[in-house]
Every structure is written in structure tokens, then in C-alpha cells.
Amino acid sequence: MGAESLDLLREKLQQDPFARALGIRLLLLEKGLARLEMPLGEHTRNFLGMTHGAAIFALADQAFAAACNSHGERSVAFNVTISFLAPPRGDRLVAEARELSRSKNVGVYHIQVNDADGSAVAEVQGLAYRRSERT
Secondary structure, eight states, X not given: OOHHHHHHHHHHHHTOHHHHHHTOXXXXXXXXXXXXXXXXXXXXXXXXXXXXXXXXXXXXXXXXXXXXXXXXXXXXXXXXXXEEOSOOOSSEEEEEEXXXXXXXXXXXXXXXXXXXXXXXXXXXXXEEEEEEEEO
């Protein structure tokens, strides 16, 4: 995927309605690598007053989607496993997705979610199925 294709993917990611509703911003996009951030606030809290696990997962999933689609082939998740490690501190989360391996049809990704202090909040592993369609 050339620079022009990465620019098109950046635009698509920045226009994603769900990510925009959560305030997710793309910080970095390269082949097999993506870093995104999300502000924390009332909109991301659960009934216990803590950051909702679904908000953490949504950020990790968006980073995963960015990384696995960065080669220009449409990729979709077929398995994602998340381990919540600690409640976040601070006013934002940062997720970084890295490609561990990539074959013709399958990609394996590691996603780490950290809080504003850089402390690990969640570890995520994602498996993506690569379709023959271009993004």
C-alpha cells in the first residue's frame, strides 16, 4: 500500500461514525502499525463510575482495524481476545496495534492499551481475515 492508499485509509478512519462519537483520534498509521487515542469522560464511564470495558475494547478494536487494513486489502476481525489489566488513570487512553505475522489470508496483531500515565490497561490479541477486496 503506497502513501496515497494510506492517506485514503486515514481519511476513512477519521470519518468512522462510531469512533468519532467516542472522540477517537488517529495518531499514527503505517503498514502493520497504528496508534490511536481516546479521551475519557462521562461518556466512557459505566454505572460504577469506572471506564467501561466496552470503551476500552472499542479503542483497541479501532487500532486493530487500522493496522490490519493498512496493507490495502480489506481485513475483518474473526477473533479478538482482551485482558483487562488495571483501571485507567488520567483523561485519555492510547492504543497501539502491531502486526505480529501476516499470511495470504490471516494476520495476527497485538494491541496494547495504556492510560495517560503510560500504564498498561489492557492487552489484546486480534486475528484478522484478509479478503481479496481492496480497501
